[in-house]
Amino acid sequence: WGEALRFLAEMASAHVDLDTIAYCAAISACGQGGQWDHALRLLSEMASAHVELDTITYNAGVSACEKCGQWEQALRLFVEMGSAHVELNT
Numbered sequence: 001w002g003e004a005l006r007f008l009a010e011m012a013s014a015h016v017d018l019d020t021i022a023y024c025a026a027i028s029a030c031g032q033g034g035q036w037d038h039a040l041r042l043l044s045e046m047a048s049a050h051v052e053l054d055t056i057t058y059n060a061g062v063s064a065c066e067k068c069g070q071w072e073q074a075l076r077l078f079v080e081m082g083s084a085h086v087e088l089n090t
Contacts, residue, residue: 001033018049024057031064039064040073055089
């Protein structure tokens with residue numbers, strides 16, 4: 001997860017436009033590394049940068065929270081998805 005965050009930072013430093021795919025990869029890496037709080041920060045960063053948060057990105061955030069036992073945060077993301085009119089998948 002640390003390497004993914006460093007790579008994301010390097011991309012930004014090189015003035016590469018960070019897109020949904022780049023963020024989603026980093027969020028997934030954070031989830032796999034047990035870093036749910038970093039995953040949520042990335043979701044927030046995406047929103048601030050006006051990068052689209054889609055179903056896959058939210059699912060990566062939910063998965064990161066679930067892997068770390070943060071069910072309250074996972075539920076909050078589901079509510080946020082609905083408020084943002086992001087399609088919930090099954």
